[in-house]
Amino acid sequence: METTQTKLQKPEAMIFDMDGTLFKTETLLIPAYHELFDRLREEKMYEGETPPEELMLSCLGMLLEDIWRKVIPDCSEAVHRRADELLLELELSGLKEYSTELYPEVKETLEQLSRRGVRLFVASNGLEHYVKGVAETHLIAPLFEGMYSAGEHQTASKVDLVRLLLDNHGVSSAWMVGDRSSDVEAGKKNGQTVIGCAYAGFGNGHELAGSDVLITSFNELVTLYDQAEDSE
Structure with a gap:
């Protein structure tokens, strides 16, 4: 101390x-984060590799809109808003499915x-x-x-x-x-x-x-x- x-x-x-x-947070966020990018690729809203999870973790505490500007800066506002929706959906289901702490x-x-x-x-x-x-x-x-x-x-x-x-x-x-x-x-x-x-x-x-x-x-x-x- x-x-x-x-x-x-x-x-x-x-x-x-x-x-x-x-x-x-990482006990919930990391699995949800990887699933989120799988979903974005399925929906043809994102191409390429999932950005490093360390990048996402370094943004914790920021507002969501600022997080996506840093994690996926080259994507449109529409992709960012879809990422908001997916992250919330996956985190809420993850609270029931994952062993969070x-x-x-x-x-x-x-x-x-x-x-x-x-x-x-x-x-x-x-x-x-x-x-x-x-x-x-x-x-x-x-x-x-x-x-x-x-x-x-x-x-x-x-x-x-x-x-x-x-x-x-x-x-x-x-x-x-x-x-x-x-x-x-x-x-x-x-x-x-x-x-x-x-x-x-x-x-x-x-x-x-x-x-x-x-x-x-x-x-x-x-x-x-x-x-x-x-x-x-």
């Missing part, structure tokens, strides 16, 4: 990214935080049915007061999504917990503490620059919370 010198204050709420923070201790840690009275939320750049589907499949949905997704709220950035969440639920102090630079930005630009998750390894070394604390396992959140000062 790496911390800055700033003493943390106990938050009223914690806001979690989904992919690479709560959910071990949360990161270790996620459910137990969320339950402990909830028992301590922390209000729990999700803020993800993913699609609504995907984000809610992951939470429901892994039996953590009831622990969250709200699950916000860019797909549902049509926000242009995670900064806007988190601002909407804070406003809608009257939250004044929160820890933003995530693994990408978009999570750091969303926390900081909304005046909140940022806990960077350094265990997923999808981003580069600079992704979490600016975080108040870096954690290497999810269950460190309980210790951090217990050691934090009571808010005045």
Whole structure:
């Protein structure tokens, strides 16, 4: 656990990214990704080899439209939108078919935080049915007061999504917990503490620059919370 010198204050709420923070995304995404390109080839919308899966994983945390611009930049907008549809369809069926995983201790840690009275939320750049589907499949949905997704709220950035969440639920102090630079930005630009998750390894070394604390396992959140000062 790496911390800055700033003493943390106990938050009223914690806001979690989904992919690479709560959910071990590659357990679902990799098989769905390969199937998606098989389908695009069948539909004559894509030719050639499937782009490297590492490229897709490096885009986690981005909005879908930005992901396809990076993964299949030479394809038309129509192909990108069809890829959106297929990915959602394949991921939702994959949640039932594949053996997908949360990161270790996620459910137990969320339950402990909830028992301590922390209000729990999700803020993800993913699609609504995907984000809610992951939470429901892994039996953590009831622990969250709200699950916000860019797909549902049509926000242009995670900064806007988190601002909407804070406003809608009257939250004044929160820890933003995530693994990408978009999570750091969303926390900081909304005046909140940022806990960077350094265990997923999808981003580069600079992704979490600016975080108040870096954690290497999810269950460190309980210790951090217990050691934090009571808010005045």
